[in-house]
Amino acid sequence: MNLNHIFFSLLGFLFIFITNFNPIIAETKLTKTETSIEINFPKDIQFKISGELNDEIEAVNLIFKIGYSNSNIIQPINFNQNQNNFEGNLTWNTNTTNKYIPPGSPIEYYYEIKTTSKKTFSSKINKLVYLDNNKKWNSVKYKSITMYYIEVFENVVQSRANDLLEATLQTVEYISPLLGLEAKNEPLNIVLFNDYSYMSKSLAPKSDAQSEKLITQGQAYPKHGVVLLLDGRESKGTASHEITHILVDRAAGSPYTVIPSWLNEGLAEYANPIKGFSYQNSFENNLKTDTLLSITKYTSPPGKPEDIILFYGQAEKIVEYMIETLGRKEFTDFIKSMKSGMSLNNALEKIYGMNKVEIENEWRKEIGASLIEETNKNTKPKSTTSSVQLYTLDSMKNDSKEVNKPTEINLIKANDSENISEDKETRLNNKNSCGLSDSNEILMLVYFFSVVMLYKKKNRK
Structure with missing residues (x-):
């Protein structure tokens, strides 16, 4: 066999080897x-x-x-x-x-x-x-709401849970359109407790002083879509109140908007089917003595217990005025404006043509109370209400x-x-990558070197 045959044979073999070469790369798994x-x-x-x-x-x-x-x-x-x-x-x-x-x-x-x-x-x-995990939990679900409970006496708690679930769903279906919420099927979870000592362990950590003075009937966590509820005579009202806090947050909450407590708590009490006698009584007594709070100046509830009772009653009344006197459609548009990122006053000006103090004074005229003066000094007492979000993802x-x-x-x-x-x-990237293993690189170099040497030897002759 002459050198030409050897040269072209090696060259052909090298061509076939390169075109069919598939490098073996260890796949990461x-x-x-x-x-x-x-x-x-x-x-x-x-x-x-x-x-x-x-x-x-x-x-x-x-x-x-x-x-x-x-x-x-x-x-x-x-x-x-x-x-x-x-x-x-x-x-x-x-x-x-x-x-x-x-x-x-x-x-x-x-x-x-x-x-x-x-x-x-x-x-x-x-x-x-x-x-x-140490408790045996049961649950009942209707539409978008799920209630978790611990069964104590056969089906007694289950029956109670069904009643509370029905009342809560009525609140959701009533309030959602008012707040402009179209997605009424967004999930909500309620955890029902029969024992306050156990429920207290489930709440967010708080100081010993707070623990001794406060008994929480219900706690809403809007960012989690969860309500913790202590069963009792007023559980239906408490459930409706706390669920409304979550709906308000979903309807008006924004990274750029602060929902003041007078609006948040006022809506929650407006949605409450079981009206608190103490709230109503405090409002009527203070209206008679013309000692109502300047409600729209509060971004959070007052610190004194007697003022808190008045605050809740008065917040419900001014929200009721905005909805039933100034118009439901206008109120829905106002909530949507806050959701878009507008401040409270800007949203009020856009929809009602009035700021918060002017709105309050219009309401005061309606009920026969003295007017308040507009001031730049905001009253921001320390909040003691359970509606404050103790923990959010933010x-x-x-x-x-x-x-x-x-x-x-x-x-x-x-x-x-x-x-x-x-x-x-x-x-x-791995599939389309191009690379050689060490052993294959050496083999190809040997073939290439052999072809070059044969070609040089042929030219000398």
């Missing part, structure tokens, strides 16, 4: 993954993850959402990696003010794992309702980031062992 969650009520929640990954891990983040908000929280977690095996955990202290989670809150969470090779893996979402911004929730991700139960696939973008 996350396998044998297990996630779990342990609720130690009311102390903390333990999040855990473990699995195998044939790449060095740079960071593991827990990404979760509490309640019915649209924001997620990113929380870095501690992890250990031994060769391909890894495990991580996070303790979320629910007995602290800024990490408190009200019972009944839905929780969704997943993990994001980043490697030193710049690859990212995301687990599937786990979903649960935060409740004390308070986590100092040590967490907000992210958009993934749009396509399936639910799995905790403790399920699943293979977790790499992000689509990463998979595409």
Whole structure:
């Protein structure tokens, strides 16, 4: 065989080898993954993850959402990696003010794992309702409202829960159109308690002095879509009052708007089917003596107990005036204006052509009370009402980031062992990547060197 034949044979072989070359690259995989969650009520929640990954891990983040908000929280977690095996955990202290989670809150969470090779893996979402695991919880649901309760005497509590659920739903269906809420099916959760000593452990942490003086009948957590309710003679009224706080927040709440307590509490009492005698009596007595509060100057309720009773009664009356005398449509437009980001006074000026003091004076003329003077000095007493949000997701911004929730991700139960696939973008990059292993590079260089040497030898001849 002459050199020409050898040369062209090697060249042809090299061409075939290159065109059919498919480099073997070790694929990075996350396998044998297990996630779990342990609720130690009311102390903390333990999040855990473990699995195998044939790449060095740079960071593991827990990404979760509490309640019915649209924001997620990113929380870095501690992890250990031994060769391909890894495990991580996070303790979320629910007995602290800024990490408190009200019972009944839905929780969704997943993990994001980043490697030193710049690859990212995301687990599937786990979903649960935060409740004390030491209790046996039952639930009843009608339309958008779910009520959780602990059965004590056969079906006694269940029957009571059904009655309260029906009353609450009537409030939602009555108030939602007034507030301009079109999505009446947005979820709401209520947790019913029969024992105040147990309910007090479920509330957000507060000082011992507050605990001794206050008995909370109901507590609304608008950002979570949750109401904690103590069963009693006035439970229907309390449930309606607290549910309205959540609806008001959804209808008028905005990052740029502060909903004053006189408006918030006034609406909640307006929606209350069981009117408080003490509120009405206090209002009538102070109207007779012309000692009503300058109600629209209060961004939060007054501190004295006797003033608080008057505050609630008076707030209901001025809101009732705005709705029934100035018009329901106008009131709905006013709430929508606040939702758009307008300040209280700007929204009032736009819809009514009056500021808050002028609105109050018009109402005072209607009831025969003396007028108040407009002043730039706002009265802002310390709030003692249970409607104050003790914890929201916004308070986590100092040590967490907000992210958009993934749009396509399936639910799995905790403790399920699943293979977790790499992000689509990463998979595409790997599929289209071009690279050679060390052994294949050497082989190609040998062939190329042989072809060059044969070509030079042929030219010498």
